[in-house]
Amino acid sequence: MQAFxxxxxxxxxxxRAxxxxxxxxxxxxxxxxxxxxLTVTTIPLATSLRTSIDKEFAIQ
Structure with missing residues (x-):
């Protein structure tokens, strides 16, 4: 996030199958x-959600 x-x-x-x-x-x-x-999809979603909530952009 800081870089981009x-x-x-x-x-x-x-x-994966x-x-x-x-x-x-x-x-x-x-x-x-x-x-x-489940892990591969949950980690980026959780990370982005935390970032969005911190900036008050997320739908809560």
């Missing part, structure tokens, strides 16, 4: 995919 100025848009995207078909994916692989995809 204000934040206008956040595009939080994740797309299991390496096997759905019928052959085990629970551990599924949990790993869900954990990574």
């Amino acid at each position: 100025g204000e934040l206008d848009v956040v595009f939080a995207n994740a797309g 299991a390496m096997a078909s759905t019928g052959r994916t085990n629970l551990a692989e599924l949990e790993d995919v869900v954990r990574i995809n």
Whole structure:
């Protein structure tokens, strides 16, 4: 934020998939995919939301 100025848009995207078909994916692989995809999208959203709230730009 300091290097580039204000934040206008956040595009939080994740797309890790299991390496096997759905019928052959085990629970551990599924949990790993869900954990990574949720974490990768949540961190930038949470960071940008904190910044926006600090500047009173966020929809609350």
